[in-house]
Amino acid sequence: MTTTPALSLLDLIPVRQGQTTGQALVASKELVEVADRLGFTRYWVAEHHNMPAVASTTPATELMHLGQNTSRIRLGSGGVMLPNHAPLAVAEQFSLLSAVYGDRVDLGIGRAPGTDPYTSAAMRGHLGEGRFVDRDGKQIDPVEQFPQHIVDILALLSPAGAAFPVPGGRQHLMHATPRVDEAAQVWLLGSSGYSAQLAAALGLPYVFANHFAGRGASAAMELYRDSFTPTEHGQEPRTFMTVNAAVGATTQEAWDLVQPFVYQMGQLRIGPELQAQRLVGDDVESVMTDGHRRIGESMWDSWAVGTATEVADRLRGIADEFGVDEIMIQPIAGAGPDDPIDRVPARVRTVEALAAEFGLERS
Known part of the structure; x- marks a missing residue:
């Protein structure tokens, strides 16, 4: 029996040639408003740094x-890259979002x-002589602290709050502020088995980054489902593709519309430098190489590209293959030279066409 999954939307807020970040945000604002009106379930934005083609x-x-x-x-968020941030800062940011948007965060x-190694070092305060150290002066790796920082965020968002030891054998109780009735729903994201295992151990929902990794989704999701432990954060596995x-x-x-994205993926791996996204047609074809195309070919068997019917059938097949009832698409259609500078009509058309194919409930 073919599954008809719910549809959600992932947005990296792409920036194309000649476009400002502000204009890219205007285009994404139109995109989320269309998705909201057409009945999409979620809209997530990513965290990437020092990438001219990405404003998110x-x-x-x-x-x-x-x-x-x-x-x-x-x-x-799809997602917040936690090693770049203090857990309390993340918990407070998303508590503020919950104060504004209620129980839909x-x-x-x-x-x-979410970036290159040098920018990552800058994000974590490691440029020059800066280092994260513990009280004994030993250097701390935020990635190694990831499991504890997840636990800290869950506690900070909970009604009970988080207790931290302070000198004198006492504990200091801390809450994310503002305190809200409906805290943000925490999801773990990953492209390997690591986050799948951690999500399963904590009873959290989990998403494999299939749009980026393209390989390993089956193994990671099987690991997550098989090792899931019910906790106060979740009683059964929850995941989507x-x-x-x-x-x-x-x-x-x-x-033709996805060639700027193909070129961008190639640049991430073989290009001498990153740049704003190319335009559909001659602009991207003038710089595309066989190397870029080979990288695209290695990835696009996990994509859904074609007419509305073809893409809808492909998404239903993916939902059946992975046993999920929700698909989050990243609309990768690029902009043409005649498109308005603050719009990406092809991305909107992808959202509209799939909403029609899946019979989503319009508001």
């Missing part, structure tokens, strides 16, 4: 702005840096 660097700040005209879609957390998707009037048009 600070999920909580972006969501406060992008969610303003929405009424029902869940707003979340998701806090998706990952442990990758992320998929890169683009809809065109024809199959060929859809593949």
Whole structure:
């Protein structure tokens, strides 16, 4: 029996040639408002740094702005890269979002840096002579602290709060402020078995970054489901699948629309430098190499690209394959040279076409 999954949306807030970050945000604001109106379940933004083609660097700040005209879609991070931040800062940011948006806030957390090693060092205060150290002067690696920091965030968001030891054998009780009735739902994200195991041990929902990794999803999700332990954070496994998707009037048009994304993925691996996203057509074709295409070919068997019917069938097949009742698409259709500078019509058309194919409930 074919599954008809719920649909959600992942947005890296792409920035194209000639476009400012502000104009990219205007385009994403239109995207989330369309998704909200058409009945998408979630809208998540990512955290990446020092990438000219990606404007999404600070999920909580972006969501406060992008969610303003929405009424029902869940707003979340896909995800906050926790080693870049203090747990209390993250808990307070998402408590503030919950104070504004109520019970429709998701806090998706990952442990990758979301950037290159040098920018990662800067994010963590490691440039120059700066170092994170413990009370004995020993250097601390925030990645190694990841499990404890997840536990700290869960405690800070809970009604009971988190207790921390202080000198004199006493404990200091701390809450994320503002304190809210409905705390953000915490999700763990990952592209390996590490976060799957941690999510299972803590009873948390888990998402494999299939839109990025493209391999290993089956093993990670099986590990998560098989080792899941019910806790106060969840009684049974909860997961969904992320998929890169683009809809065109024809199959060929859809593949033409994703070439700027193919080139961008190639640049991440072989390019001498990153740059704003190229435009569909001659702009991207003039710089595309066989190397870029080979990298795309190694990834796109996990994508859903084609006509609306073809993409919908592909997404239903993925839902069946992985046993999920929700698919989060990253709309990767690029902009053309004649598109308005503060709009990406092809991304909106992908969302609209799939909402129609899946019969989502419009508001």
